[in-house]
Amino acid sequence: MLYVIGDLHLSFEAGKPMDVFGDAWKDHVPRLLEGFGVVTGEDVTVLCGDLTWGISMEDSLEDFRFIDELPGKKIILKGNHDYWWSTASKAKKFFEEHELNTIDILNNNCFFYGDTAICGTRGWFCDPMKGTDHDRKMIAREAMRLEASLKAAEGAEKIQVFMHYPPRFGTYIMREITDLLESYRVSDCWYGHLHGPGIKMAVTGVRGGVDYHLISADYLGFKPVKVL
Ligand SMILES: [Fe+2]
Ligand SMILES: [Fe+2]
Numbered sequence: 001m002l003y004v005i006g007d008l009h010l011s012f013e014a015g016k017p018m019d020v021f022g023d024a025w026k027d028h029v030p031r032l033l034e035g036f037g038v039v040t041g042e043d044v045t046v047l048c049g050d051l052t053w054g055i056s057m058e059d060s061l062e063d064f065r066f067i068d069e070l071p072g073k074k075i076i077l078k079g080n081h082d083y084w085w086s087t088a089s090k091a092k093k094f095f096e097e098h099e100l101n102t103i104d105i106l107n108n109n110c111f112f113y114g115d116t117a118i119c120g121t122r123g124w125f126c127d128p129m130k131g132t133d134h135d136r137k138m139i140a141r142e143a144m145r146l147e148a149s150l151k152a153a154e155g156a157e158k159i160q161v162f163m164h165y166p167p168r169f170g171t172y173i174m175r176e177i178t179d180l181l182e183s184y185r186v187s188d189c190w191y192g193h194l195h196g197p198g199i200k201m202a203v204t205g206v207r208g209g210v211d212y213h214l215i216s217a218d219y220l221g222f223k224p225v226k227v228l
Contacts, residue, residue: 007193044074047075049076079164146177
C-alpha cells in the first residue's frame with residue numbers, strides 16, 4: 001500500500017512541546033505510533049514536510065531515527081519548518097552515514113509505485129495582490145522543481161503529486177502550480193501545512209480534474225491515509 005501524512009513536527013532533541021499548538025497536538029508522538037499501526041514493512045509512506053523542528057541534521061538525528069523505525073519505506077519532502085535541510089545530497093549522505101536506510105528524498109525527481117508516479121515539491125504561498133518579489137521568485141522556483149519531477153514521471157500510468165503547501169487555499173490559487181498539475185493530468189494532489197484554524201481554508205475535492213486532499217497530521221488524527 002501507499003500511504004501519506006504531513007507535518008509530523010517531531011522534536012525529540014529540539015524540545016519543542018507541540019501541545020502548545022492546542023489540544024489536537026497533545027501526545028502526538030504516541031498517537032502517530034498508533035496511527036502507523038496500519039502500515040506494514042511492505043508499504044511506502046510519503047511524508048509531506050515539516051518533519052522536525054531540528055535546526056541542523058545533527059539536531060534532528062533522533063527525529064530521523066524515529067522516522068526510520070516507522071514501518072516500511074518513507075519518501076520525504078521539504079516543508080517550511082525543515083530548517084535542517086540544506087541540500088538533498090547532504091541529507092542523503094547523512095542518512096547513509098547513520099544507516100537510516102528506509103528514508104528517500106523527493107526533490108526534482110520521482111519514484112514509481114507500480115505504474116503510478118510519486119511526484120512533488122514543497123510549493124509556496126504567494127498572494128497575487130500582496131505577494132513580494134521573494135514570494136514570486138519562490139513560487140517560480142517551486143514550479144520548476146515540480147515540472148522536473150513531473151518530467152521524470154514519463155511513462156507512468158497515473159501521477160500522484162505530494163506537496164507541503166496547498167496549491168489552492170481559500171479563494172487563492174497558485175496558478176504556476178495548478179497549471180502544471182492540470183497539464184500533466186495529475187490525478188490527485190496531497191498537501192499538508194494547514195493546522196488548527198487554517199484547516200477551514202483547505203480546498204478539497206476535484207478542481208480542474210485534480211482531486212485535492214489535506215493530509216496534515218492533526219487533520220488526519222495522526223493516522224496515515226491510504227493513497228493506493
Ligand atoms: Fe506544519
Ligand atoms: Fe508548514
